[in-house]
Each structure stands twice: as C-alpha cells, then as structure tokens.
Amino acid sequence: MSTAPIHAANPEELREVRFDAAMESQIAELLTHYPIPRAALLPVLWLCQKRYGWIAPGVMEAVAARLGLSPAYVQGVVTFYTMFHTTPPARFVLQVCTTLSCAVCGAGELLAHLRKRLGIGPGERTPDGTFQIVGVQCLGACGSAPVVQVNDDYYENLDPAKLDALLDELAAAKE
C-alpha cells in the first residue's frame, strides 16, 4: 500500500469554481441520500477536498450556491471541523496522534524524530511542500500506538525506524 499524494489546486484556479459534469452528477447522487439539500454539505465538501485538495473560499462559494446556503454559513461549518484544509496542504500531511495512549507509547519520540529528520514540528511544513506535520487528537487506533495518519491512510505500531522507511517511500513516490 502506498499513500497517494495530495495535489492541491493553485489558489488562482480556485478563485471562481464551476463544477464540471462529473462533479455535478456526484453531487446530484449525494442529494438523493437526504431529505434536505443542506445535509449533503459535509459529503459535498469531502468531494471538493478530494478534487481540489483543499477548500478555498471560491470552493465554499460554489458549494454554497449549489446547496442554497450562504458562503458565510459554509465557512462556519468548514472551520468547525478539523479535517478540511482551508489552506493548500503539502503533498503528504503527517497527522501524529498525541492523545494519551499514543503519548505513553512513543508519540513524543516520533515527533522528535520528525523534527530531526525533516526539521519541522507540528503546524509546520517542509520548504519543498512535500511534508506537513499536524499534532492531532485521538485517531481511534490506540491498540497499535503510536499512530500516524498520512493523508487518508493509517500507519500503526510505528517507531523511528519504521517512520524513516515510510518517509523514504513517500518521498520517492511523491509525483
């Protein structure tokens, strides 16, 4: 298994967003799941994040228009949740769990190792835009601590050596 990189669209491209036919048909399908259009907001935002890599203001406006909501409302929802990127993410977002079970099983060593190897800590990204580190709360995989989620994938039972192998693999497959 190899994690696919995120291709974040250029902010310029997302200044004004028009959904293409494929997106429109997926949105139309999602709307059939719910009695009201607003309920499709999270699924549509996920669709957009998958397509554009992040939720730019232009994306929020397009989603709002499509679902009959105000852009301010959509922004309120987007920023309530932690998983929507409101700035372009790096190709690989390393989400290091820091809650109790991971913390007592070596999450701190992983973060220290990442700082040594990549020169960055939580909230920072490498200058080449390959890696970004986020310290996150419990990922629900405490039995295989410590855990790092890279983009959509879980990597469990990690130690510095396994983390090194993972970073090598990701850096090599970055394009």
Add this chain to the structure above:
Amino acid sequence: MEPTLLKARGLEGSRTLASYLSRGGYEGLRRALALGPQEVTKSVIDSELRGRGGAGFPTGRKWTFVPKDHPGPRYLVCNADESEPGTFKDREIIEHDPHLVIEGIAIASFAIGAHTAYIYIRGEFVRWANLLEQALGEARREKILGADVLGSGYSLDIWVHRGAGAYICGEETSLLESLEGKRGFPRLKPPFPAVVGAFGKPTVVNNVETLACLPSILTRGPAWFASIGRPRNTGPKLFSVSGHVVRPGVYELPLGVTFREIIFEHCGGIRAGRKLKAFFPGGSSAPVLTAAEVDTKADFDACAEAGTMLGSGGVIVLDETVDMVEAAANLAHFYAHESCGQCTPCREGSDWLVDILHRILAGHGRAEDPDTILRICRFASQGMTICPLGDAFSLPISSIVSKFRDEFERRIAAATPAPPRKHPVLPWAGPRPGFGR
C-alpha cells in the same frame, strides 16, 4: 468464550457477503422480518442489551420511546464516530465483518419502522467508510437492502455519512446536527432524539457494537444473550485495551470479567516487567482506577459502584513510569481542543485546566492549584453544560487529582514562583512542556 462479535476475525475473505452468508448471515434479519417490529423490540428488551457506546442505556427501551403514531418518516442512525480516547472496537468490527453491522442496522430500522438509516462514521476512518460502502453495494445488489428487503415488502436504504474531525460528534445530538449539515453543537434535551431527532423526526442513535449484537439475539434468542454476564449487565462486550500492556488489542469477553483478568491474563500483563499504576476502565472520560482497584468487575453496575464507568470499554493502562500530572495535562489538552465552545463552563474550564496543569509542569505550581482544579471540575460538570463533555473531562481529571494528589504536591513543593506577567488575568503564556509536544 466463543466469540460472537469478532467471530469473523482471522477468517479469509471475512468481509464479503459470501463469507457472511456462509456463517448464517442475515438469518437474524430474516427472523426479525417474520416476527414483526413489536416482537423484535420485545426480544431486545428481554435480552437486557445495554448500549455499548458509553452511556449503557437499555437499547430496547430506547426504541420504545419512538412515538408509535408518528405519521412522517423516522430514522435509524448508526454511531460509528468512535472518538473516545482508548476506544477502537467499532473499527475492528467493521474491518472484519461489515455485514454484521449492516444486518444489525436493518434489524433495528425494521423494529422502529425506519426506511432510511445513516452510518455516521468519523472522518479519519476513510478505509472503514470504504469497507462499509463496498458491503452496502453487495447488499443492495443481492436485494438484501432496497425496495424489498429479502422479499418481505419492507424497504430500507442505508447511507454512509462521514464526519470531518470532531470528538463532540460522537455525542448523539451533536452527531444529528452534523448529519444535517451543521456545526456539531449539541442540542438541549429534552426533546430526546427518539421524539425529535434527525431532520426533526423521531430518530434512534445506536452504537456499532450495540447493533452488531442484534443478529445473534435474533438467531440464538434473548435468553442466550441474557445468560452471559449477570442481570442488567448481559452479553458479550468488546474491550479495547491500550497503553502499557504486553498485548494491546480488542478482546471479546463476557461482561463482568475483572479488570485483573483483562489486563493480566488476556493482555499478558504490563510491559517490560513493570508494575501497574492506574487505568481508565471505559475510555478517557471515565474516572481513573488505581492498581489497588484492579479486581473491579468490568460491567456497567460494578463500575458505577466503584465510582467510575464502563463507558465504551476502552481500557487505557498506565504503568509506574507515568507521571499522573502529565497524564492529566494530556487529557485536559484533548478536551480543551474538542470542546465545541457552546457552554462557558466547558469551554473556559477546559482551557483553564490546560493552563494550570502546564504551569505546574513548567515548575511554577502553587499550593492552591489542586483545589482550584477540583473547583473548576465541579463548575464544569453536574448538569452545568448542554452535553456531557464538561463531565467527560471533569470526572477523570478530578479523579486523578484526588487519587494522585501527592504527585501534584511533590511538584508544587519544588516549584518556583512564575515570572511576573504583564497581564495577570491572561492565561499562562509560558512553555507548555509534557509528552506529545
């Protein structure tokens, strides 16, 4: 005990419909459809099944709160948010046996008369959301779901709805807000979701593990289920054990085993020959128990008698090397991050706990700090907030201060005064040491 919820674990291709059918899958749903909604509800009441999500409310009774004469649609929601620290059991069921969850949802939906059900799964669980989608696709193709469930004339659609990273959305009213496309702010109760739930309609929210118990209650009978454990605390239970044990993981055991058995027999004891110091019996929101309390029985009532709760069955085990002040700070940080911000006692209280605990860790503790922490915990719990998140940090953190007060006092005795601050009313702005950062 022969596993019921995890019997697919280790079987080749266990996620497929073919494998599920070969193990007698969807027989419980078939039986439910033949019995009718009232008989199904009666079976679940007789089984004495209690909700596995954390609150331990009797499942069958919850279903009876749905108004019988309500004309409009009603909904069943499967709570797969699994965000309580120390809990990773629902993921295990979905990983090995997604059809077990789907069958449970279908049985519950039929019992309450719902024709649409949602699985609310935490946003991080992309892989497990996909596994559910695949299994739902198979079930739709084979006419197990859709307009005519197993040829009975009953119709049911099940949709997967992904969250987007918010602990609070595991709380049922916040989950419903999130399902409706809003921020996850908990609702004031009453009205309870069974009366006014998703989209203003009667809604039952049940946990993944609760629903996964239903097929076997239908096929093997409520008496079989009730024969496991003791009255009011019946059935198999998944325990997610993490932290300093030799073999962490998910264990299916009868309710009422002791924590000693879980930690020392099933999980092989404490790593590296060290000693047990403390453990959270039911996720991080349950008051902590000390090594001296390890003979407590792991069921709802025994945990309540011991002043804690079984919660989700997430057992977090800490060995003698753990500094309990750091553990308290780590948890406070979690809850401060996850507080939705709606209620002042929870929003402010959790932040102040982070500040005080980090100031103690930074070597500037004050003699009055332990009592201040206890006071904040009282202020943020006992019905002072809309949802139980205030209690969820107040109970464990006050229990850590009460049971390990000497560790706080030792640090405070060695403390130096904090450097003067320009604005004394502002929170602690100095370094925040501690693990994970």
